[in-house]
Amino acid sequence: MSQIIKKSYQWVDDRFHLTPLIEFMRHKKVPVHKHSIWYYMGGVALFLFIIQVVTGILLLLYYQSGVDSGYESVRFLMTKVNFGWLIRSIHSWSANLFIFFIFVHMFSTFFTKAFRKPRELTWLSGFVLLLLAMGFGFSGYLLPWNELAFFATKVGTDIAGAVPLIGDAIKVVLRGGEDVTGATLSRFYAFHVALIPGIFTVILGLHLLFIQRQGMHEPDYFKNLPQEKKKTIPFFPNFILRDALLWLIVLNILLYLAVFFPWELGNKADPFSSAPQGIRPEWYFMFMFQTLKFLPAHILFIEGEVFGVLFFTVVAIVWLLVPFWELKFKGDKKARPLKIIGIVVILYIIALTALGYIL
Amino acid sequence: MTDLKIRGILILGFSILFGMVPGKISAQQDIALPENDQCIICHKEMEFLPEDFSANDVHLTAGLSCAGCHGGNPKKEEMEEAMSEKAGFVGVPSKQEIPQFCGKCHSDIKFMREFQPRIPTDQVEQYYTSVHGIKLKKGDNKVADCTSCHTAHSILSAKDSRSTVYPLNVPETCKHCHSDAQYMEPYHIPTDQYQKYAESVHGKLLLEENDTGAPACNDCHGNHGAIPPGVASISHVCGTCHVNNLQYFSKTKMAREFEELQIHACEACHGNHRVMDATDNMVGTGEKAFCIECHEKGDAGYKEAELIHSELENVVAVYDSAKTLQNKVQRIGMDDADINYLLQESHQSLIQARTLVHTFDHEKVGDKTKEGIMKAEDAILLANKEVKDYKVRRLGFSVATMFITILVIALFFKIRQIEK
């Protein structure tokens, strides 16, 4: 057996000269310190992404997009297809856990300042991945064409239309028309299974490449330790095995959620009926949605909604560029402004998300 | 053709010729009154129009104004000329004269067919066979005449939803007299028909749900020839809608016995005005059953009633347990669409079985209930399968968790081992 493996490896190495790469990988080390637990968060997000791709492809075998068939095919999946209920519920739950862990991963790299040189591009690509993931969530949510999804999409694209100047164009392109119709569904389907996966994979590839090339970020106090005191474990097999352990536990949690809290189908969307009470977006949009609801109709001369959209755009850009302006605060250890900013942002998100559900 | 009629036609003809006919019947409220009709102009000025005067009145909008019925000359401004006997003026008819007053046109098909080719012209003839008509001829001035139901000056087609004789409004119209205990006192008949009807299945459908498919007073009693249905005719009356019930019932021995005993068929068990939703307890030997009003323990009918009731009880029991199971399936979030379909079919059989009660033959009822039971049992099988699947899922989860746990523990120790 090992002979065959050796021979196969030799065959490939002769052609692609993999040995330096393999050597590099073999000697990769992962730091171990009180914050190294956070190193695993990105991996969990990656695992959940893989789950999404696999369950997504499986769902593709039975899902049919269309104003009638969208709902009916998901119903078919939930009731008649063998284990269809399982695949669909896993897909829906995993989508939410995926975005949750991206947030955790993002904030952990924020607080440990992992975005600093030389990892600026890792941070940028990561933030873009977060936005793409939310795009995944928004487009996928519409596909079953049920009541809640229909109206959530209507409201969401309406808000997109609030962007000054180009807002209307964005709205019409998103919707494939003036209103949310079967055309919207077709588009969202294309976004969800082709466009976004394509872009996501490319950027994810880059993100992972950067990490592999540069290794794990070490927090300052670790970096300043003498060489002998730096505790590490080899990436392969130790870190990988630990990753696998965590991934198995996450898988089990997913299964638990899918079996005991199956994802609902709801009622088929009826564009002519009035919006049901309590439409709201998925939780990862909630804090923005709730903020918009709190804003008054006008702030100075700007419409409330427009102000809100612009505000979040500006905040997103600032957040995106954190590796570049954070350097200004480098000297001031006492004030720890970055930590404060991070905590404020997290608290804001949590508070407004909670309010969105309570009110 | 009478003098009056000739004048009527002439006036009508002139009206049409001179465009006095308010052909512009707008869909809205403001209907234009004939412009040159002196009767209306003068009476309006004097504020002496009849109480029930309406511009929507069907005769008025067809061009048949005051003179068309009352005679006289609508072109003359002076009362002596307009309302002169020479001009054919007949004034207000007495109550006794009213049927013939309306009948002078409405009983003449040659006249009426110009306006409506298919209109019936037997109303007056029918009316005089009715209780109202008979009493009127005898001099009773309290009974209903044409205007009591149709009004005199705001007559609308029975198809017009504003009409006093539109199906949804008919009970209200009859109610005016028939629910007035004081008014009806000399006649010694009940005055609670409307009240009973309003509680009934038919009444609720018509008065509350506005279902024009439900019977109003005239659907059972007739329009102009109104008379309480006699013994033989009650089942025919109910049978116009409840066809199967009539067909089954009429072939039974009971139907013949009822007729001989002058028992009012359907009414004996179901009532007349206060017809309620039939329940399974109405047939059988229980407290609320009707069968035991005549049948005694030991006779053939008693036994038959018992058997029929138990057939129904059986199918209802199975259906109910299937329904309970369906609710459970719904609650636990499994698919109940196919179960629902089967239960619909079972319910259909149940309805048919209940109709077959009117054959008073427990075997016929039993055949149907067997069908219903089968379908309900199929539904139960399906429901049980769904519940089982639900449990299997949880079992599958436990198995998967078990494997994952083993793997996790093994991995944990492997990692420990490697790191030593």
Added chain:
Amino acid sequence: MAMKRRRFLDILLGAGLLGWLGSVLYPLISFLKPPPIPKANVNSIKAGVASQFPINSGQIIKFGRKPVILIKMESGDFRAFSAICTHLDCIVQYRKDLKQIWCACHNGHYDLRGINIAGPPPRPLDEYKVNIVNDEIIVSRPEQAG
């Protein structure tokens, strides 16, 4: 001793891995096998052999989750309508003698275009399309507007 434990651990790991793989692959492969009724959205169903359907008769068939009445007229043509009476939701039937659709509950009549012609039903029955392809009856939903 350490060797035995090591071997035991490896076996446990291997067995666990195999078991886990099995518990993952079994549902996945099951999923790939199409269920008995392969079509999700019922837009059309097959309803039997056209030439074997008796002339001047009607049958209630299941269209997805709804009952539909399929009729073969004397001319040999097929018609299909929703079988739910528009009055109070009873299931209608075909009357050979009247050549009409009839509802036994309250004596409602519909003609062979589905139009309510007598009795309490307030609306006509929805019509379904019938096509005969190679002697097979295919009933499908009517074209949706918009």
